[in-house]
Every structure is written in C-alpha cells, then in structure tokens.
Amino acid sequence: MAQADDTSGGRYVVRHVAVFDVPATVSAPWTDCRHVIAVTRTRLHHNHWVERRSLYISDLTLPAHPWLTHIQARWGIENRLHWICDATFREDDPPRKGGHAPANWALIHCWIISVARRLGYRTVPLGMQALANQLHRVFRILMHGFSSA
Template sequence: MPKKTCELIIESCNDYVIAGKGNQPKLHSHIQRIAALRKPTSRIVEIEKTRDRLTTRTVEVFHELKGIDPKWIGVNSLIRVERVGIRKGKKYHEIVCYISSLLGTAKEYAIGIRGHWGIENRLHWVKDVVFKEDISTIRMGNAPANLSITRAIALNIIRRNSYASITIAHRFLSHDIDKLIDQLKQVEDFRTKDGRRHPLWLVLLFVTMGTMNGYVGYRGWGDFVKRHSRVLIKKFGIQKHGVPSYSTIRRVVMGVEFDKLAEKFNDWAKNYVEI
C-alpha cells in the first residue's frame, strides 16, 4: 500500500492496519530491529491446534516510532506477529510485521489479524475491541445512556456498509448525513446561550463519527476531532471557533437529555437500520 494511501485514509477520518511485506523491506527490517532491541508495550502468545496444523502465534506491539519514515502518516503502533508450528507434517516459521494508526494492545491486534479482518470477525472486533464497550469508564450524568445510542447508530451504519470498507465514515457523510443532521438539530440544547460556541448537533455528530472509527471516551473523541480537524472544518464549513474541544464534548454528552436524543436518533434510524 503506498504511503500516500495512508494519508488519504487518515484525512477521511479512518484508521489502518498495514502489513509490511516483501514490497516494504525497509519497514519490515526496521520493525524487526525494534523488536530485537525494545521491550514490547504488550505481548500475547496463543496456541492453535486444528486437524493438520499446530501453531504458536506471538503478537507484540511497540510504540517506539523513532526511525519510521514520516511519510507513513498517522502511524501509532508497530506490530510483530511470529508464527511457529507444523503444517501438514512440515515445520514452518514466519514473521509478519504491521503498522497501524490505532493504539491497540497485542490482544486486540491478535483478534483482528487472526481473522484477517474478515466479515465473520468484524462485528466482534467493532463491538469488543474498537468500541471497547466492556471497559468504558463513562459513568456520570446522561453520558452512559447517550453513549449507548451513539454506539448503536455507529454499529448499524458499519453493519449496513457490510464491514468491508475503510471508507465507512466517508459513505456515512455522503449518504446519510443530511437527514441525521436534520434530526439532531431538533434536539433541544440545554446549554446557556453564552455556552453555545459549537452547535449541539455538530458535537453529537462528531461523537458518532469518532465512535465509528474506534475513538473511545471524552479524550478519545477530542483526539478524533483534533486529529481530523482540517477535513472536518472543510466538510462542515466551520470557521469562527474551529472544532469542539474535549471539555465541550464532555459537557454535551453528559448533559443532553437521553429521551430527546433517543427520539431523534430513532426517527432517523427507522428509515435506514434497526437499533
């Protein structure tokens, strides 16, 4: 995959996991050197036995990015996968290295890589790994209920796009955005007039987009809008105040009334997906 493609993926508010194979020998060698010299941020060893195969799979994740070509836009993790075993009676040993824009753990990458990012594993990946549904620390105000709606909408949009595309957010913007915005604009803004630097609908929309792309929690959503501020500002014509900050996102998600938000999301979703 060309380095330019990474830039396009990041600019479209998506993330990537790319294998550094024979066509990227420098990248592969660099990750191997990092693995030899550095302790991994996380590591997992799995043993898999099938009828004609026995495999020991070791996945290591590194966040040491020194020496990586800056043209690999958005890279946050280096992943080394080593497979040792017996296949049809013959020994084999292979090492595959990856780069990713996500800040995942070895366990998370093992799930995705083992399933080759296939359709049968994508729903599990999205729900338990990307959305990190089981480790959410959001507990205050209306945030937990509001977050559950956002996840449902994001998950169904992903499901409706058959999981397989890295341009989910782009398709969402192209096909569904106008009617969803119309519904979000009808959600009553609980903030005082002085506290409305950013429209409520815009903040809620960015939370949905961030969730669709694996950003979790207030800090994660703040990172999402900051990281993709250029494309978001251009897409939505934001001028005066730029993109909303972490604190603005937190205040909105905690404060917006769950019942009103649910009503508007459902009005939109019933024409598209099942919640």
C-alpha cells in the first residue's frame, strides 16, 4: 500500500493505492491481466470529506508506489483533454450519432483545442470566440500551420 498527500490546486487530497493479484478464476478475455490496482481518493470539499474509489487492471508487475504517479498522470490527461471535450463540446451527449460523424467531430474538437492553446488563449471558449469571425486566419493555420498565424 502507498499513500500520497496532495495540496496542489488549493485543495487537500489523500490518495491510497493498493495492488492485488488477479484471482485465477478470471474469465478468458482477461487472461493477460495480472493485477488490480485500487485507488482511493479522499478530499476535503466544503468542510466535508468525499471519498472516491477507482479500480484499474494491468499486466505490469509494479509495487503500489509507482502507480501513484502513473495514475495521477492519467488523470491529468482527463483534466486537460477529455473534460474540455465534454464540457465545451458536449461530447458525452453528441448531437451527431452514427457512422463516422462522432470520430470526425472529435478530431475537429481536438484540433480546435490545440489551436486555442498554441495561440495562448486562457480557455478554449475564449479562443473560439476570438477566432469565430477570422476564418481567413483559421484556414491559414489549417493549410500552413502556425508559422503563418
């Protein structure tokens, strides 16, 4: 078992990680899975403790402590990309369903996020607002990259 205390971002979070061997009774599709990693996050939110448990599976054989870093890095990806796609573009409830539309729109959304970040906008919506009436600039970036932005 490993533990880490985190006070970044103005909050207090305690993470506990435990690694367990997968039981031999695991079904055929999971034969390569060797370990279950249990992460318990406890944070102080508005003077109340909130606990969240997540389970991960892996074929890697690592002790608990390295998983603290690996899993937190994964959460960083979630916060920097997936949450933005969900909150800004409502990707959890897409209006375009079926066929290749969801994948195509996800690609466009990621490109918009990259453009907004590369041009230094504080948030993606601010970047979208600033570029909304500048199609010539958007097309220039699309065709020639950022050297002509």
